[in-house]
Amino acid sequence: MLDFTGWLGGILLAxxxxxxxxxxxxxxxxxxxxxxFLYMWLGGEVLVLVYVLPKWHxxxxxxxxxxxxLVIVILYYRLWPGITLTEIKSKQRPL
Numbered sequence: 001m002l003d004f005t006g007w008l009g010g011i012l013l014a015x016x017x018x019x020x021x022x023x024x025x026x027x028x029x030x031x032x033x034x035x036x037f038l039y040m041w042l043g044g045e046v047l048v049l050v051y052v053l054p055k056w057h058x059x060x061x062x063x064x065x066x067x068x069x070l071v072i073v074i075l076y077y078r079l080w081p082g083i084t085l086t087e088i089k090s091k092q093r094p095l
Contacts, residue, residue: 003059010059014066021073028082030074038075045071 024030030038049064 006057006059007062010063014063014070017067017070017074021070024074024077028077029088030078031081031085031088033074033078035078038071038078042068042071042075 020030020033045064045067049061049068052060052064
């Protein structure tokens with residue numbers, strides 16, 4: 001039961017970044033997110049993954065690996081957006 005709990009928690013935590021990664025992919029940008037937030041998120045995930053790898057704790061390894069991949073997608077669209085801020089503003093409808 002404890003292993004199931006660990007895996008369930010790992011899957012849920014790994015999925016946390018998925019909605020933002022999908023949104024960034026669809027909109028072709030991540031302008032609303034702080035670049036420093038993304039760098040710290042990525043750095044923290046990598047460091048903790050390095051820590052848990054020798055322990056072979058698979059739920060955590062899955063979680064951190066998935067989060068690293070998701071934050072890379074989000075960071076990519078923050079650094080190299082497929083759309084400019086001017087284009088975003090021109091597509092917005094007035095209230």
